[in-house]
Every structure is written in C-alpha cells, then in structure tokens.
Amino acid sequence: MTTIDALAATLRTVLGDERVISDRQELRTYECDGLAHYKVIPALVVFPHTAAECATAVKACVEAGVPFVARGSGTGLSGGALPRADGVLIVTSQMRQIVEIAPQDERAVVQPGVINLHVTRAASPRGYYYAPDPSSQQICSIGGNVAENSGGAHCLKYGFTTNHVTGVEIVTPDGDLVHLGGRAPDAPGYDLLGAFVGSEGTLGIATEVTVRLVRLPESVRTLLAAFPSTDAAGAATSAIIGAGVVPAAIEMMDALAIEAAEAAVHCDYPQGAGAVLIVELDGPAAEVEAQFVHVERFCRDNGAFEIRIAADDAERALFWKGRKSAFAAVGRISPDYIVQDGVIPRTALPEVLHRIGEIAAERGVRVANVFHAGDGNLHPLVLFDDSVDGEAERAEEVSGAILDLCISHGGSITGEHGVGMDKAKYMPRMYSDDDLDTMQLVRCAFDPRGLSNPGKVFPTPRLCGEVPGRHKGAHPLQEAGLAEVF
Amino acid sequence: MSVPFDGLVPATDSDVIAGVPARFVAAPTSTEEASAIVRGAAEHGLTTVVRGAGTKQDWAAPPRTLDLIIDTGRLTGVLEHAAGDLITVVRAGTPLSELADKLAPAGQQLAIDAPIQTSTVGGTVAVNMSGPRRMLYGTVRDLLIGVTVVRPDGVVARAGGKVVKNVAGYDLGKLITGSYGTLGLVTECVFRLHPLPAISAYVSRRFTSVGEAGHAVAAVLGAQVVPTAIEVDAGPDGVVEVCVLLEGVPEGVEARVATVRTLLGGDHPTGSDTAPTWWSAYPWAAGDVGIKLTAALSTVPLLLAAGQAARERHGVPLALRGSAGTGVLYASLPGTTEPATVAAVLDDLRAAATNASGHAVVVTAPSPVRDRLDLWGPVAGLDLMRRVKQQFDPDARFAPGRFVGGI
Ligand SMILES: Cc1cc2nc3c(=O)[nH]c(=O)nc-3n(C[C@H](O)[C@H](O)[C@H](O)COP(=O)(O)OP(=O)(O)OC[C@H]3O[C@@H](n4cnc5c(N)ncnc54)[C@H](O)[C@@H]3O)c2cc1C
Numbered sequence: 001m002t003t004i005d006a007l008a009a010t011l012r013t014v015l016g017d018e019r020v021i022s023d024r025q026e027l028r029t030y031e032c033d034g035l036a037h038y039k040v041i042p043a044l045v046v047f048p049h050t051a052a053e054c055a056t057a058v059k060a061c062v063e064a065g066v067p068f069v070a071r072g073s074g075t076g077l078s079g080g081a082l083p084r085a086d087g088v089l090i091v092t093s094q095m096r097q098i099v100e101i102a103p104q105d106e107r108a109v110v111q112p113g114v115i116n117l118h119v120t121r122a123a124s125p126r127g128y129y130y131a132p133d134p135s136s137q138q139i140c141s142i143g144g145n146v147a148e149n150s151g152g153a154h155c156l157k158y159g160f161t162t163n164h165v166t167g168v169e170i171v172t173p174d175g176d177l178v179h180l181g182g183r184a185p186d187a188p189g190y191d192l193l194g195a196f197v198g199s200e201g202t203l204g205i206a207t208e209v210t211v212r213l214v215r216l217p218e219s220v221r222t223l224l225a226a227f228p229s230t231d232a233a234g235a236a237t238s239a240i241i242g243a244g245v246v247p248a249a250i251e252m253m254d255a256l257a258i259e260a261a262e263a264a265v266h267c268d269y270p271q272g273a274g275a276v277l278i279v280e281l282d283g284p285a286a287e288v289e290a291q292f293v294h295v296e297r298f299c300r301d302n303g304a305f306e307i308r309i310a311a312d313d314a315e316r317a318l319f320w321k322g323r324k325s326a327f328a329a330v331g332r333i334s335p336d337y338i339v340q341d342g343v344i345p346r347t348a349l350p351e352v353l354h355r356i357g358e359i360a361a362e363r364g365v366r367v368a369n370v371f372h373a374g375d376g377n378l379h380p381l382v383l384f385d386d387s388v389d390g391e392a393e394r395a396e397e398v399s400g401a402i403l404d405l406c407i408s409h410g411g412s413i414t415g416e417h418g419v420g421m422d423k424a425k426y427m428p429r430m431y432s433d434d435d436l437d438t439m440q441l442v443r444c445a446f447d448p449r450g451l452s453n454p455g456k457v458f459p460t461p462r463l464c465g466e467v468p469g470r471h472k473g474a475h476p477l478q479e480a481g482l483a484e485v486f
Numbered sequence: 487m488s489v490p491f492d493g494l495v496p497a498t499d500s501d502v503i504a505g506v507p508a509r510f511v512a513a514p515t516s517t518e519e520a521s522a523i524v525r526g527a528a529e530h531g532l533t534t535v536v537r538g539a540g541t542k543q544d545w546a547a548p549p550r551t552l553d554l555i556i557d558t559g560r561l562t563g564v565l566e567h568a569a570g571d572l573i574t575v576v577r578a579g580t581p582l583s584e585l586a587d588k589l590a591p592a593g594q595q596l597a598i599d600a601p602i603q604t605s606t607v608g609g610t611v612a613v614n615m616s617g618p619r620r621m622l623y624g625t626v627r628d629l630l631i632g633v634t635v636v637r638p639d640g641v642v643a644r645a646g647g648k649v650v651k652n653v654a655g656y657d658l659g660k661l662i663t664g665s666y667g668t669l670g671l672v673t674e675c676v677f678r679l680h681p682l683p684a685i686s687a688y689v690s691r692r693f694t695s696v697g698e699a700g701h702a703v704a705a706v707l708g709a710q711v712v713p714t715a716i717e718v719d720a721g722p723d724g725v726v727e728v729c730v731l732l733e734g735v736p737e738g739v740e741a742r743v744a745t746v747r748t749l750l751g752g753d754h755p756t757g758s759d760t761a762p763t764w765w766s767a768y769p770w771a772a773g774d775v776g777i778k779l780t781a782a783l784s785t786v787p788l789l790l791a792a793g794q795a796a797r798e799r800h801g802v803p804l805a806l807r808g809s810a811g812t813g814v815l816y817a818s819l820p821g822t823t824e825p826a827t828v829a830a831v832l833d834d835l836r837a838a839a840t841n842a843s844g845h846a847v848v849v850t851a852p853s854p855v856r857d858r859l860d861l862w863g864p865v866a867g868l869d870l871m872r873r874v875k876q877q878f879d880p881d882a883r884f885a886p887g888r889f890v891g892g893i
Binding site for chain 2: 102104105106107127148149151155159160162163172176178179180182183184185186187188189190191192193194195197198199215216217218238241242244245246283284285286287288289290291343344345346347372375376377410411412413414415416417418419423427430431432434435436437438439441442443444445446457
C-alpha cells in the first residue's frame, strides 16, 4: 500500500467515504484555481465539516509526511490553491455555516467556507455589512479572503481583510487547534493573527473566522465622470484626495477598457472618453452632501466633459456594471489576456501609465487599464492572441515589465491577488534575501516541516522559469455569470 | 569600566529598565550603526533592551538580565512625507509630537493618539499604544505599512513597503507591533496618513448609573453618525461620563452633533470643540497600577459594573476610562494599594473580562506589586509565540522575560 493509499484509508474512517475523493477523473475538478493556466491533479481531496475534522485530516497528513493545501472556492488568481500531486487538498466548501451574527458586538463568526457576500446578506437586515468587497464576492470564501488578505473597491476607505478580521481559529501545520485574536480587540501576546492573515495557506488552515461588521452608511452618492485622458482623470483623483476627501471608492478605466466594457455590457459610458472615473462617497448624509459638491467640482476643474450622478441604486449599479465587467469584457476584444495586479504610489500614476503605454507599443501588445485609482492598485490587462506565434511570450514580457515598473516606483508586485505560486519568483525583486529569510522565520515557527501549502509565496527552485499565468478567454466563473472581475 | 566593543559607553545610574541596571548603553544614529551594535551584542552574548523616550520602561515585566540598552534617541527624523500618497517614513526615535508637527502643515496626521505625550514612534509600535480615535482609524497595526527591523542577530530586514495596498509576503509589521522589543530593534517605520478633519466636536453627558451609560453608548453605536471615538470615564465617585467625538466638515458635524445630543438624552448633553481634560489620558499616574481591560463591544457595561463592584468590595478608589466604542478600558489603582488587594482586584477584573470575551493585562505596577501578579493572564497561542521568539532570538537576548509567558 502506498503512503497515499494508507492516508486515504485513514481519512475515510474519519470523514466517511463520500468526503474523500481519490478517483482521478473526480480529482480533475480541483486541478487549478482561478489562474487556470497552472494545473496539478492532487493525490486526494477531502471535505471536512468541522474544525476538529480538519485538524484530524492535517494530523493524518503530518503523520504520513504528506503536504496539504487548503482550498476555499478556488477563485484565487495567483495559483495559491494549486494542489500538490503528492498532497492532499483540503476543501472548505462544506464548512459554510454562519455561526453567529452579532451586530451588538459588531462581529460575525463564520466557518471558513462561507461566501463573502453571504456575511453581508445575513447582517444587512440588521443594518450592518461586511466591508471588504472583492469583486469575486458572490463566490469567494472568507477563508480564502483571510489567506489572501483580499481587497475590493471600497477598501480605499474601509481597509482590507486584515483590518476586518479580529479572530481566527486555525489548525496549525502540526494539526493543533489554536485561537488567535477573538471577539475583543488586542489579545495579549504577539499579533499572530496579523501574521496569519495574508499568509496564503502557508501557516495553517483557518477553521473559524471572527470578522468585524460595519454599520451601513446613511447615505451613498456616486458619480461617473468622463475625461479626455487618464492624465486628466488622475489629476482629478489627486485633487480629491489632496483636499482631504476620503471617498469610499475611486475607480478608473482607460479608453481600451471602456471599449471592452461597451462591447460586453453596453454600459453606455460617455462617448469619446479617454478615461472615466467612478467616485463614490458614503457616510452621514450631511457629510456626504457637503463633500460631494467638492468632488464634482474637482472633476470639472480637471477637465471632465461629462458628469453623471446616480439618481438611485439602479443607476449606481449601472455605473458599476461597466467597471465591474471590464475585466471579463476584455475577452470580447481579445482572445487571450493576462490579468496583472501591481501597486504604485498613487502620485506616480500618470508617469507609470505612460511608461506602460510605451512598453506595450515597443512590444506591439495592447494593454487595457482598469484600476483602483485611489490607492494606486493597477490591474493592467495584457491582451494577446495565443494562436499568433510569439504573442504570448511578448505579452508575458510586458506583464513582467509592468511589475518591474511597480517595484522601481517603490510599489508592490501584488495589491490583492497574492503571490501564490505565480509571483514567488518576483519576490526577490521586491525584497532582499534577508527580508525573505526573516519572513521565513515565521514560516519555520508555524510549519517547521514545510507541509502547509509548500512552494507558494517564497521562491523555490521548483518554481524557477515557470510561465506567468494567463487566462484563455473569460474565467469559467465569469462565463457562468457568477463573478465579475475588477 | 571598559566596553566590549566600539559604539558602547558604560551605563550611568539613570540607565535602569524597570529597576534593572544596565552595564552599557549605545545610541546608534542609523540602521547600519544599529546593525553593527546588535551584531556586536550577539557576538558578546549581551542581553539587550531597546529604549525610546523611556516613558514605558516600567511597563510589562522587568528584563531577567540586562547588559545593554540601545537608545533610539539619535535615530530620529522624518525621512519622507509624501503628502500626495498620504504616507510618511519616520525613524523610530522620533517623538510622535514632532512627527505631528511635520505633518500638520500639509493638513495630515498619523492618526494614533499619544496617551503619553513624549512617546516615540518606536515605543508606540513596540507596545501597540492606542487612544480614543482607534475607533475610526484603527491602531498601529492598521496604520503601519512598512517597517525596518534589526534582528537580534544583527541582520537588517524590511517588510511591507511604501504603498498602502500590498499583499506580497507576510505582514511582519503586525508581528513586530506590540512585541515589546522582544523580536528586534525597529529603526524605521512607514505609516499610512489621514487628512486632518476640518472640525472636531465633543458631545458629553454624565450618567449616575453604569446601565444608563451603557444604553447611551449602544444607541450611538447603532446610529449612523460614524463617531471617531466614544469614550467613557468612570471615576471612583461612581459617575460615568460618556463623550463622543465627531469629526468632518462643518455642515456634516453640525447635523451629527444634533443627532448625538438626542441619543445621549437628558437635559444637558454638552457639545464643545475641546476635549474633556481626561481625554486620551490613562487614568493612572507614574507609580500607580495600570490595567488594560478588553471586552466584546456589547459587554463593556459588564466591565464598568465589575469596576464598581471591585470598588465596593475591596474599598479601593478604582478608576476606569477608555474606548467604549471599541471595547478597551483602562483601570487604575493608587501605587500605594496593598499588593494582596491589587491581586484580589485583578482577579475580579480578570474574571469579568473573561466573561466579556476579553482580557485583563497589567500594564504597569510598582515592583513589589508586580512581583505578586500574573501580568498577562491566559494567553492563547502561547506555544506558537514561543516558537516565533525562538526563531527570531534563539538565545533569548532581546528583552528577556518582559513579554507573555516569560518570552
Ligand atoms: C472573477 C474574479 C474576481 C476577483 N476579484 C478580486 C478582487 O476584487 N479583490 C481581490 O482581492 N481578489 C479578487 N479575486 C481573487 C480571489 O477571489 C480572492 O483571492 C479570494 O480571496 C480567494 O478566495 P477563495 O475562497 O476562492 O480561495 P482559494 O482560491 O480557494 O484559495 C486562495 C488561497 O487561500 C488559501 N486558503 C483557502 N482557504 C483557506 C483557509 N480556510 N485557511 C487557510 N488558507 C486558505 C489557499 O491555500 C490559497 O492559497 C478575484 C478572482 C476572480 C476569479
């Protein structure tokens, strides 16, 4: 009996036959995450229902010396949940219980497989919501959000997942159940919770998550402004932020991204725009009203030739529709594309956008730009046609060059999609060996055996020379209408 | 006395940490110099404690042994203030007040309160200090976006960066925040900044019962007024004052002040543009006993009630003050209180905090009292914490014994 067969037998006794998959055909369902370019068929897939079961599964892996990888909804865009051929994939999709909605404590307690949007759905009848809003929120899991420290359009004002998680129960890579943080703030000792959030499954598996709930705002105002150029839209953004306004969101699309969105969802954005901005303010009504006037003026002063103000929720949704679909929509104007995720200081925006334009032109590749303008998180979409010789390679070059550009401007190689296996090789460009070595100290403390999602985040020889990820057409989730991409 | 290597000077009588005298002192002027000193200390096996302004050296437990104090007094200055990007890079020894002065002309702030006025940036990070405005802006962990640390082996490591949005690698800044100098020496910090509000208004009301005060706080929390802070001050006389801070543009704040006055109820909730005298100050003075209590939000009144009960039961002038809007309160007892009495009060408060899903941690106490107390209480994840310490500081030379579980 092989190690895996023996492990499968052990896991079947604990979890029952139906919750352990070893059939190769069935295993294929789990061969990739949202970065579908990388595929590895796991040795086993298991579905725990409880923290205790999850701990037992991990313990069994540890005893067998077999690596394990956590998976939530599999929407990750950096290959974080990519299985190991010699390992077990622990899927949380049957851990979907909302344990408690406690608005009086501004907290919710959920199992890790709970879908992001379901937390808000459960809390909103009581006047609260869960603020981090990745555009995959209709399908991604809270456990995945915790692992990736996911962001969303409204994180400009409200912060990222890490600012909204106050406690986790985890299965350590040794198979022990440990609580970090909790319902009250500032638990004594090291902030291991802070280290765990964003650790991409390499420090253990979250089995229960306590999140902050935020009171719904009294008022929300949204405008769509059309500018002749991204420079003008960038200047308006600078004016808004420079004036001390903290919008809930400021999102920008360039002409190519607008073209794609028009083709896909007929969002009817103003004709002839070189860029559009969506600016949303929320908060107490009087506060929002007073600031909204300024925002409108800053847009006009910086060359906006048309400004539309959402009259109601329906119109607001329409504004957002173009923006939210832009990513997927790119599939309408290009057979293939790479989704990039990089960050620059916001003030470097004009310079970096010009440079991206130059790099793209030099290589004969088109780049559509969609981004969170407020915090400098770029999502350039590098378009190419895989059937044309050499285009894929050129697109990859451009995509890599954009990351270098982010680093040289003092930014980051990822603002929300994570490092995973896709960007591990870029980590040494952003951090020194000593920096990475220091991060690995934490890894060694949690996972001395290196069994929890090995090969992710930190570069290892195994990852050298891998091709960066790319999407063939739209992601299956987008096609199914389940998710949209920012 | 001769020094073991360059860069150290013999300690003087005032170079004492929580009652433990040091042998040497070093005051590096750069990360590189700091690294050389820490390397030297590692080679010579010197136990080391980092000192900022020295305002919190009587916090936590004393070091088990102490050879070297590394003073950050010359590691000062704001290296960068990128106003358009709302970030600043500042050296660890810089006083928070100096940083505030540098940022204010651009209409910006590092939104961390300084209950102790002279605190340095590094000291604030090391003990994770916070005040009233944490309700809106979060704490150090939410605002620190990059950090440079000299590890106990002298290696210089950076984590995070200069952009607010960044998920590349582990967030070591959070691990360092609140680590009481046990994982290394912080030399530089990068912070996210916020615009200074156009105006601020404080709305206060005094309540004679804990229950009424609790209801008022809950009402404000449930409204959509987005307070920057909701503070309570419960003195030994049994009166509980609730004060709500509202910030924003004049038109907006005016409307919200009106709402909060109604919510606080009674005839005389007062509004003012200046804070009450007790605002953002710990309820203790130097030499007193200071305890930090935390609770799930809705159970803050339980803590207030426990404070009142402890007053009556043990006959002590216990004062409680803090952030009712986030579930963090500070308790104080006079430093002259009998150690056995302090221990009994702490037991009661800790039981209440545990019931409230929180913790009771002794922040500071005179040494005869401190010696009798379990400063931290139960700590979840202690084994993992020990393993982290072991990785960073295998010889336990950085602030040995000062932290949880004797770390
Ligand atoms: C259409 C689309 C739109 C997107 N938009 C955004 C966006 O706006 N913002 C954004 O930040 N991201 C976005 N993403 C990326 C992705 O949705 C997020 O990273 C999300 O948090 C992943 O959640 P998941 O449940 O799918 O996790 P998975 O993909 O299953 O896993 C992601 C990582 O988390 C680990 N993991 C999963 N569960 C656990 C657990 N319980 N404990 C420990 N580790 C765990 C995995 O090992 C893996 O490393 C988008 C993706 C798609 C496909």
